[in-house]
Amino acid sequence: MSDSAEVHKVSLAxxxxxxxxxxLRARETVMERFRPMLHSHDMTEQQWRVLRVLRExxxxxATALAAGACVLAPSxxxxxxxxxxxxLIELSRxxxxxxxxxxxxxxxxxxxxxxxxPESAGIYKEIEATVGTARxxxxxxxLEALIDALKPDT
Amino acid sequence: MSDSAEVHKVSLAxxxxxxxxxxLRARETVMERFRPMLHSHDMTEQQWRVLRVLRExxxxxATALAAGACVLAPSxxxxxxxxxxxxLIELSRxxxxxxxxxxxxxxxxxxxxxxxxPESAGIYKEIEATVGTARxxxxxxxLEALIDALKPDT
DNA sequence: CCCATGTGATTAACTTGTTAAGTTAATGCC
DNA sequence: GGCATTAACTTAACAAGTTAATCACATGGG
Numbered sequence: 354m355s356d357s358a359e360v361h362k363v364s365l366a367x368x369x370x371x372x373x374x375x376x377l378r379a380r381e382t383v384m385e386r387f388r389p390m391l392h393s394h395d396m397t398e399q400q401w402r403v404l405r406v407l408r409e410x411x412x413x414x415a416t417a418l419a420a421g422a423c424v425l426a427p428s429x430x431x432x433x434x435x436x437x438x439x440x441l442i443e444l445s446r447x448x449x450x451x452x453x454x455x456x457x458x459x460x461x462x463x464x465x466x467x468x469x470x471p472e473s474a475g476i477y478k479e480i481e482a483t484v485g486t487a488r489x490x491x492x493x494x495x496l497e498a499l500i501d502a503l504k505p506d507t
Numbered sequence: 508m509s510d511s512a513e514v515h516k517v518s519l520a521x522x523x524x525x526x527x528x529x530x531l532r533a534r535e536t537v538m539e540r541f542r543p544m545l546h547s548h549d550m551t552e553q554q555w556r557v558l559r560v561l562r563e564x565x566x567x568x569a570t571a572l573a574a575g576a577c578v579l580a581p582s583x584x585x586x587x588x589x590x591x592x593x594x595l596i597e598l599s600r601x602x603x604x605x606x607x608x609x610x611x612x613x614x615x616x617x618x619x620x621x622x623x624x625p626e627s628a629g630i631y632k633e634i635e636a637t638v639g640t641a642r643x644x645x646x647x648x649x650l651e652a653l654i655d656a657l658k659p660d661t
Numbered sequence: 662c663c664c665a666t667g668t669g670a671t672t673a674a675c676t677t678g679t680t681a682a683g684t685t686a687a688t689g690c691c
Numbered sequence: 692g693g694c695a696t697t698a699a700c701t702t703a704a705c706a707a708g709t710t711a712a713t714c715a716c717a718t719g720g721g
Contacts, residue, residue: 363624366631368559368575372537372643373552375650377577380530382657387527392710397676398527405522415700421522423531428677430701435676452686452699470517477520484656489526492653495646496529502638503536546680551706569670582707584671589706606669606716 386480390472394465399424401473403432404441404458404466412457414447441465540634544626548619553578555627557586558595558612558620566611568601595619 368374384398391401399422406421407413413421419429433456436442441462447453458466481489522528538552545555553576560575561567567575573583587610590596595616601607612620635643 362562363621363628365559365562365624365628368556368563370647371631372634372647373534373541374556374577375647375654376530376534376537379650379653380527380534381577382654383526383530386657388709397709399677402522402528405519408516408519409522416698423528423535425678425680426700427679427702431677450687450699452684454700467517470519474517474519477525480526480657484653488649488652492646492649493524493526493529495642495649496533498642499533499638499646500529500536503540503634542679551679553707570668579708579710580670581672581709585707604669604717608670 383480386476387473390469390476394469396469399428400432400436401469403429403436404462407442407456407458407462408466412455414453414455418456436462537634540630541627544623544630548623550623551586553582554586554590555623557583557590558616561596561610561612561616562620566609568607568609572610590616 387398391398396404402422403418403424406418410421415426415429415433419426422429424432433442433444437444440459443457443459443462445455447455484492541552545552550558556576557572557578560572564575569580569583569587573580576583578586587596587598591598594613597611597613597616599609601609638646
């Protein structure tokens with residue numbers, strides 16, 4: 354593009370040096386490593402996140418689970434249906450509040466996640482080794498700082 | 508969850524302290540700031556990315572555009588259709604290779620992006636002010652380092 | 662020239678993201 | 692109790708992510 358066409362442009366950062374795209378590319382680069390193993394077990398990343406969050410705190414309502422696994426409520430509704438059909442999770446109603454669902458791993462679900470965990474942990478260790486433990490910790494800390502800084506809005 | 512149930516678990520990092528989730532949450536936190544303005548102009552984030560990449564290098568084939576805007580080819584096909592229907596971009600064929608498309612902004616598209624650019628730049632400046640210019644630059648540099656480290660695979 | 666093979670782009674099918682609207686249950690006020 | 696409001700999901704509709712399949716054109720042998 355010629356300089357003469359450039360002058361009347363409002364300043365916008367070069368796309369590749371912006372937070373939204375850098376974060377997207379970083380995430381994609383990382384997920385590439387996990388996708389083949391998840392796919393070989395007919396898992397999507399989101400389903401795997403839901404199972405892992407359930408493993409950590411073994412009975413949650415849908416709102417807490419959605420927040421923990423970083424999926425929106427409508428997505429979670431569909432994911433729950435899929436995982437329940439597969440027998441990996443179980444549902445019941447909160448007796449004190451008929452709206453609220455209670456979601457937990459089934460025995461099959463526990464077995465499933467323990468079976469995949471070593472692979473998953475192995476891939477993560479590989480990434481850690483490639484990137485460097487120190488750099489990875491720094492990055493995680495800075496990402497949290499970014500989130501905390503922006504979260505309560507202005 | 509009780510300690511006795513904990514012991515036979517294979518080690519998996521706590522979900523919130525992992526790259527995939529931290530990157531996802533960071534991106535979501537950032538995009539929250541942009542979504543209202545894009546939505547008010549009937550733009551999706553992806554469509555906006557495509558337009559911005561086109562603005563930077565004003566005639567691209569689909570493969571290069573997809574790489575630049577970080578969308579997969581099938582998504583780009585749909586986005587192109589939508590943007591063309593709206594008159595924001597123009598298509599032609601590469602005369603030397605009938606498979607290859609050539610995609611560029613239309614005059615309307617140029618006008619549209621220049622009209623939104625100040626808002627977009629303003630939001631980004633707000634983020635920069637909140638997070639801190641130095642921290643943001645550091646983060647961008649580290650994200651690029653991460654991508655470079657992981658990109659050529661093992 | 663014909664065919665095999667490869668490449669650029671699109672289509673198909675399914676899952677998820679995203680917003681809006683709908684359902685059902687709880688709560689608060691009169 | 693009756694009624695509006697809020698809360699927790701769920702459903703709907705459309706855009707995009709993801710993988711596989713397909714189409715159209717290019718290219719390199721034979």
